[in-house]
Amino acid sequence: MNDLITIGSTQFTAKTLDGKPVLTFRDIDAIHHRPEGSARRNFNTNRQRFIEGEDFFKITPSEFRTAIGDMDARQQNDVTLFTESGYLMIVKSFTDDWAWEVQRKLVKTYFRAKELAAEKPKPMSTNDLFELQLKINREYESKLNALAERADDADRKISTITDVFAAAPTDEEHWRDVMNRKVRAMCEEYGLNYHTTIGEMYAELERRAHVNLSVRQKNLRERMRLGGAKYAQREAVSKLVVISQDAKLRYIYEAIVREKAAQLAASRMR
Structure with a gap:
């Protein structure tokens, strides 16, 4: 997945890891119009409640380039990627109207886009x-x-x-x-x-x-x-x-x- 996704006035590159849509700290801050570092701060504050491999993944820059795409060659640290559950936990404290609208749009058009696009089931007995x-x-x-x-x-x-x-x-x-x-x-x-x-x-x-x-x-x-x-x-x-x-x-x-x-x-x- 490498398409551009538009949420409001913000565009970001769609990313998947093992077939699951994921977001970076930078993606979350940009989409929610939050100062850079806001998502990381929320994560660090509640780190003990996140489960690695379920709510988030950590991959090396080399793995990121192989699985997702290009990134800054100067990047040396591991990259944190959030699944739907991890994203919703990160933005739990974002309670303004825009944050609610963003959450709804991301779930429907990004995290669960494939599910919503699936064929309508046949009539059942x-x-x-x-x-x-x-x-x-x-x-x-x-x-x-x-x-x-x-x-x-x-x-x-x-x-x-x-x-x-x-x-x-x-x-x-x-x-x-x-x-x-x-x-x-x-x-x-x-x-x-x-x-x-x-x-x-x-x-x-x-x-x-x-x-x-x-x-x-x-x-x-x-x-x-x-x-x-x-x-x-x-x-x-x-x-x-x-x-x-x-x-x-x-x-x-x-x-x-x-x-x-x-x-x-x-x-x-x-």
């Missing part, structure tokens, strides 16, 4: 549809468990180093962790933008529960300020934190996540 639904359910459950195990493994490694200083997690923290894993697994399975998806589910929660999460979030931060919490601690309060502190909201949000997963599974049958 009722038995075929039933078997396909069972297969989808099994695969979804398997991927969800795998992601949960992967996250648990990363958390165990981190806690080995920091458990002397860290407080034990609360039930609310555990619930938020579980819900985040479920939603991220669902987004990865169906190629959804994580931030867009949780935004839609938060809006549905507000409609059903007749609450305003933004107001509750603001009020909680203010109570923390009056209690002496630092700015960084107050800013870390997300809407999911607000939900986790209310048993009724937790119950409704869990139902919304389950319904979303069922709708997506059913959409594959159409």
Whole structure:
């Protein structure tokens, strides 16, 4: 793959490694209109959560020239290449409108272009549809468990180093962790933008529960300020934190996540 890909006003050279579309640090910074070094900083900050060979690859300049194409002859260091999962982890903190639009376009037109261009499947019999639904359910459950195990493994490694200083997690923290894993697994399975998806589910929660999460979030931060919490601690309060502190909201949000997963599974049958 050596075509030029255009995202907004930015063009970059498409790259593949072992048949998988990949991006460099420079590609990510340019596409997202971020200062050079932004993607590398995010990677270095969360390095322990990336899996080499799955989220990213490191290859030598010689391997890069052989597998992908020309590069600066002065380049001596290994080149880091990110797969779709690695890219989405890198840009996790990019939350402006342009970043969301870029993520959607890259997933559809770059990382999954071949899948979307595949032929439309032939009509299936009722038995075929039933078997396909069972297969989808099994695969979804398997991927969800795998992601949960992967996250648990990363958390165990981190806690080995920091458990002397860290407080034990609360039930609310555990619930938020579980819900985040479920939603991220669902987004990865169906190629959804994580931030867009949780935004839609938060809006549905507000409609059903007749609450305003933004107001509750603001009020909680203010109570923390009056209690002496630092700015960084107050800013870390997300809407999911607000939900986790209310048993009724937790119950409704869990139902919304389950319904979303069922709708997506059913959409594959159409």
